[in-house]
Amino acid sequence: MPELGIDSSKLTIEKTKLPKSSLPTKGLVYGQNFTDHMLIIEWEEGYGWKNPEIKPYSNISLDPSCCALQYSFELFEGMKAYKDSNDSIRLFRPELNMKRMNESAARICLPNFDGNELIKLIIKLVKLEKDFIPKDFGYSLYLRPTMIGTSGGLGPKPPKSAMIYVICSPSSPYYGLKIKPVKLEAIDYASRAWPGGSGNSKLGGNYSPCVLYQRESAKRGFEQILWLNGEDNHISEVGSMNFFIAFKDNKSGKCELVTAGLDGTILDGVIRRSILELTKEKLDKEKWDIVERVCTIQEIIERSEKQEVLEAFGCGTSAIVTPVEGIEYHGKYIIIPTDLNNECGPLTRNITKWITDIQYGNVESNWSVVV
Numbered sequence: 001m002p003e004l005g006i007d008s009s010k011l012t013i014e015k016t017k018l019p020k021s022s023l024p025t026k027g028l029v030y031g032q033n034f035t036d037h038m039l040i041i042e043w044e045e046g047y048g049w050k051n052p053e054i055k056p057y058s059n060i061s062l063d064p065s066c067c068a069l070q071y072s073f074e075l076f077e078g079m080k081a082y083k084d085s086n087d088s089i090r091l092f093r094p095e096l097n098m099k100r101m102n103e104s105a106a107r108i109c110l111p112n113f114d115g116n117e118l119i120k121l122i123i124k125l126v127k128l129e130k131d132f133i134p135k136d137f138g139y140s141l142y143l144r145p146t147m148i149g150t151s152g153g154l155g156p157k158p159p160k161s162a163m164i165y166v167i168c169s170p171s172s173p174y175y176g177l178k179i180k181p182v183k184l185e186a187i188d189y190a191s192r193a194w195p196g197g198s199g200n201s202k203l204g205g206n207y208s209p210c211v212l213y214q215r216e217s218a219k220r221g222f223e224q225i226l227w228l229n230g231e232d233n234h235i236s237e238v239g240s241m242n243f244f245i246a247f248k249d250n251k252s253g254k255c256e257l258v259t260a261g262l263d264g265t266i267l268d269g270v271i272r273r274s275i276l277e278l279t280k281e282k283l284d285k286e287k288w289d290i291v292e293r294v295c296t297i298q299e300i301i302e303r304s305e306k307q308e309v310l311e312a313f314g315c316g317t318s319a320i321v322t323p324v325e326g327i328e329y330h331g332k333y334i335i336i337p338t339d340l341n342n343e344c345g346p347l348t349r350n351i352t353k354w355i356t357d358i359q360y361g362n363v364e365s366n367w368s369v370v371v
Contacts, residue, residue: 003048006041006113008120013128016056022131025139028172030318035129035141039121039166042150043111045159052121054128057167063152071156072205073149075104078317080140080171081126081371083133084361089126091369092359094119096270101145104201109158110147118145122166123371129168137360138173142318174319179343179352181325181336182223182314184238186297187213192227192237192265199236199265207240214239224314226297226327229265234294236265241314241322242272245295246347247303248310254289255310257347261292271315271355274367278354297329304334311345312336321352 016036023033034057041052067073077097082090098115105112122143126133133141145166149159190213193199198206210225217225224239235243237260244259257279260266280290303309312324323344327334338344344352357363361370 003046003111004050006049006052006117006121008052008117008124010051011054011121011124012051013054013124014056015128018056020132023134023170025134025136025172028134028139028170030171030174031142031169033170035132035168035170037125037128038168039125039164041118041121041164043162043164045161049111049113054121054125060163060165062150065152065154066149067151067153067156067159068148070154071149072203073108073110073159073162074146074204075101075108075110075202076144076146076204077101077202079122079143079145080317080359081133081143081168082140082359082361083135086361087135088361089130089133089371090359090361091119091123091126091371093270093274093367094122094369096273097145100202100268100270101147104203105147107198107201108149108203110149110162113164118164119369123369125166125168126371132168132170134170134172137356140171140359142169142171143167144169174322179323179349181323181338181342181344183221184224184226184324184327185217185220185222186226186228186233186327186329187217188228188233188297191229194229195263195265197265200262200267202267210240222328224322228297232294232296233298234260234296235300236260237267238314238322238324241316241319242266242269243312243314244272244275245300245312246310246345247308250306250308253287255287256289256291257283258291258293258295260295269316271317271320274355275315275321275351278351282350282354297327300327301329301332301334304336309334309336311338311347313344313348313351320355321348323348 042050151160227236229236248255314322358365
């Protein structure tokens with residue numbers, strides 16, 4: 001008999017007896033405040049997915065030998081819910097998060113699920129928590145779908161039980177309301193990911209080993225690390241974001257927007273994919289090439305010296321688009337152009353507007369799911 005899939009029609013809802021008031025946007029700290037409820041769905045080998053529950057936000061009880069704690073059978077996604085000018089709630093391309101979540105689950109032997117059914121359940125949770133979604137531009141309700149292996153017993157082996165849970169966090173803009181370009185430190189003595197590894201999966205175990213280097217880099221005055229890979233020191237990601245850089249060839253006048261290809265070491269970011277699709281649609285094809293290719297730190301140095309670097313930015317769900325003002329590598333500081341207000345260049349500004357217009361419903365698009 002086949003295992004049962006997630007069935008959103010069997011959802012039960014237990015509302016909290018101690019509701020919070022909706023949180024004000026002033027003083028809101030990213031990722032530190034949570035709403036009243038959470039979604040939980042348990043899975044058991046041989047049975048499948050059990051009935052989903054929305055219940056009051058609370059602690060989760062786990063066996064001390066649980067495989068998520070002992071061997072990092074854990075993954076997560078990052079999504080956001082937005083309120084538009086009509087107070088309608090919108091999700092941005094949630095089907096891509098579900099696809100990547102299933103791919104991450106397959107990578108570490110956790111169960112797959114019907115993404116459409118989980119989206120339906122997330123929508124029910126978001127509607128229940130609608131008063132926690134800030135209305136101000138730049139603010140949102142951050143959604144964190146998580147899957148963990150819950151079976152106990154020592155020894156790294158496929159989990160026999162698992163759990164999906166979703167929590168919600170009213171959130172301010174990641175770097176604040178004012179666009180603030182960041183300084184990067186390019187490092188080649190440590191790697192975030194490597195060929196044949198799990199860098200293209202959104203696993204908790206990919207993030208914690210990077211914190212040590214991020215902390216050390218911050219002490220030297222840098223907001224993020226630019227991760228370099230391979231003997232040629234090619235760019236992979238910036239912090240936990242995808243990375244883009246724009247060049248202009250002095251001879252031909254042709255511009256090029258470059259990001260690393262999906263070689264298994266970087267995440268297939270939802271914002272990354274959206275930027276590639278939007279720029280291919282909106283930028284002048286006679287002037288711009290949008291490419292996924294290897295870009296080394298040496299190329300950036302050489303083209304900076306020839307004044308062929310236009311702009312650079314990181315991108316991801318949390319920060320959307322983060323402009324870069326400089327990169328340091330082995331004591332050499334590479335200046336990345338920004339505008340006169342030291343915010344961001346015109347391309348970065350346009351891309352940010354194109355995406356946020358869709359997220360907040362200023363421009364209608366099939367990428368925006370109105371709930």
